[in-house]
Amino acid sequence: MPDPTQPSSAAFITFYSFKGGVGRSMSLINVAGIMAGRGFRVLALDMDLEAPGISYLMRHEAKLMEQTLPGFVDLLSDACTRGMEADLFALSPQAVVEKYSYPYTIPDGIRVSEDGLLRIMPAGSFDGHYQERLDALALGQLYREGRGQPLIAAFKHVIASSGMFDFVFIDSRTGFSDESGICTRDLGDHLVVVMGFNRQNQEGTEEFLRSLRMAGGKPKSLQVILSPVPNGEDELVEKREGEIAAALSEAWEEPLKPFLQIPYHPRLALTEEPHIFRRSRGYLYEAYVAIELAVSGMLGLTAASLRKEIIKVADEKRLDLVILLLKKLQKLDDGETAVEGLVTNKLMNLCLSPEAGELRQYLAATLPADSWAVGILAYRLHKKNMDDAGLFYERALEADPKDANNLGNYASLLTDVRKDHDTAEVFYKRALEANSTDADTLGNYAKLLFIQKRLEDGAIMLAKAWEQNPPKLNLQSELLFYACAHLWERHPDALGKLKTLLEAGGNSEGWHLEENVRVARESGHPHPDFIAALAEVVSAKATVDTLADFEVWKNGHF
Incomplete structure (x- = not known):
């Protein structure tokens, strides 16, 4: 269970389109799946309350077919009816999430980390009375009465403070509806706009951006995606992209380019299954990967930005944040290499502090076994007489079980710090099998034999050490x-x-x-x-x- 005392780092990203049929929901679920496959924890929230799409996708999970699944509308209706006794206020944030959202299976083919998860919070329970509950909730009326914004703020706080998610993706209603305003103004911190190439999409999106700007609701970041892009019309696509960029930039009063594109694919019209969950890795898959990278960039989730932030919090000795940011960095494509590169003096010195045990354990489990950083950390920790040095020696020996230096040093650590003399002798023997003339290993083994009161064996080993003329x-x-x-x-x-x-x-x-x-x-x-x-x-x-x-x-x- 997540620790509710830990600060939330969840980012809320709204996916919006002025009109339907441009692949907004499909973009959201594919990007969510990629991020979950990387090891991030993602919640997909279906706020297209009049025409839920992701909600039906979730119901196709075999284990959920026969269930009524309460979601957003049910949670807020309960809050309006029962006040402070309602689930939104009476249950823990974790309990609310677990009751009103549901896990969605991430196929092994796209999963590169076991840490990630994808949950979906549906629009509501489709039990024949969904529309009645939605009408009764009347979000627009709640806002006009001054009760809507505090209720949505409480909902967002519950999701964020659950500590269960890194990202919350919000599938917004189209057009100028109350729900779309809530998604882009009160729920989303970042905005992804998906739009078609025609004039209706352009002019509607212009007006939406202009209204959002004038209302003071500018998000922290904005990404525009053009979809679907027709095949074989490169000249016309380029022309329309230029026209759209100029029009949207004027409405937003900021440059809005480059845009991302989702190419047309017949499968988008024939199936609702997330494209990335198939085994194929074609141009459509690459388009969703590009969107995921762009969203990551919007959130500052790049190796360069994370590295800078890690160095900053390491200087401040904020160990909890160092570990949190390192775990995020690890989930990127170049994560392990970037983590290895951070074992500089600043991070190294932090590792050597007595209170950094969790950081040392994380690095020992994360760094590649053959990394130079593993050997350096083992040596530096050994000099500090810290037991955790053994974690790094063990890691290094995974890469090269016959490294005489590491075998001998690990045996020395077992002797002096862990007081495990029997195991130490096993490693001294392995070290001497790898290099029978190493004076350090011979001398340290002699020391162990004397500690064990094996005087004659110790004398023989001591003589062998002197025979090497140690300088x-x-x-x-x-x-x-x-x-x-x-x-x-x-x-x-x-x-x-x-x-x-x-x-x-x-x-x-x-x-x-x-x-x-x-x-x-x-x-x-x-x-x-x-x-x-x-x-x-x-x-x-x-x-x-x-x-x-x-x-x-x-x-x-x-």
Whole structure:
């Protein structure tokens, strides 16, 4: 169930046409289906109350054929009759949506994400009394009495605050009806106008836009679609498009071009099934995809705009919005690539904050396994001693199960952070199978063996690490410490070598040595307090001068 405390990000988009027969409802349901297939949550609202189209489309779902399905008219009629006891006010927003809207199946062929959904809120229940309820509701009269606008505002608030949708697509009544005004003025934040090429469509749409502008009801964005476009009349189509653009721009007092086009297709006259739900991918399908991209652009739903907004909210450390916007970005065609590109210093630093666990889990599940960002996040989180680093190591190993570096680092994380020593040993062995001469892996494996009190195995592994002549001073200091903590009788000179190294600044900052100190105490080390203090210096938690009072340090050997 959606969390009602979360802010709504739903955008309301009205599809309007001055006359019918231009494919408005079909455009709406096809675009809604594409967006739902991408993983967005979409509600299609049938507000063509006198001639509902989407409502009948929904009834053709087999599971709904024998049901009466209450919708918009029933919900508002109930509110007018029962006041604050009505469903619109008494039920939770989620309950209202679930009672008055219905899921519409998205075919697997267009679904690229399991997150998306498409629900339809019909005009009302077609039980033989729909027209009576519509007449009794009398939306125009309600507006004239001053009750209509607050009622529609309450309805919009309920849908938005349900948290169940990213987009609400509204199928508007044609012409200059009360319903079309409600859809374009009070419900829709954005407007898509679908119109034919003839003079009636042009002049009616001009007057509609002029009236909307003069009433102060300009939407946030506007897109015009010409439909249907006849085949084989390119010259005439181009001429009429230019004339329509000039006329509409004058009425709107803003340039209104380029327009999108829906080509004529005989299937539009022969079937009401959404075209995109078929397996074919012809020119009509491409036209609907173009409309979906245009609608996304109207809403600022582009990789560039989302990236800019994500960086902004990341600077503000608004983790909930970062995740919400990243999820939207992921649903675009180039989403995964764009998400990967955002793992810059700003987003990286946010991931490293203790409270960003949900963000880390999201990125670990979303980024491609072979992404450079996965490896970087694993390393940076490991340095912070965060358990979530394991999520990224696991992800990286999906891409390359034989990567010796990642295998060894993951084993180290299992040892030091998760304390899962048995699994750590499995990964150390896998890392050495991939690269048997890696001094870091050999030394870290030795550390684990000493923690497990397997002294002889640890001594063998430690010797193998030294055989590689490790050049890094931090690794040398670690190896010498293990000798001091666990093999002091065999290597009494190890302390002198380590003393020279530490006095020259060769420590291993942040390295975990607590378990080795514990084992040294339990194993009867003759200088357990000194080993504990030495571990602090080796891991750069303390300075070398803190060892000055220990006699064994002065002597430089055990």
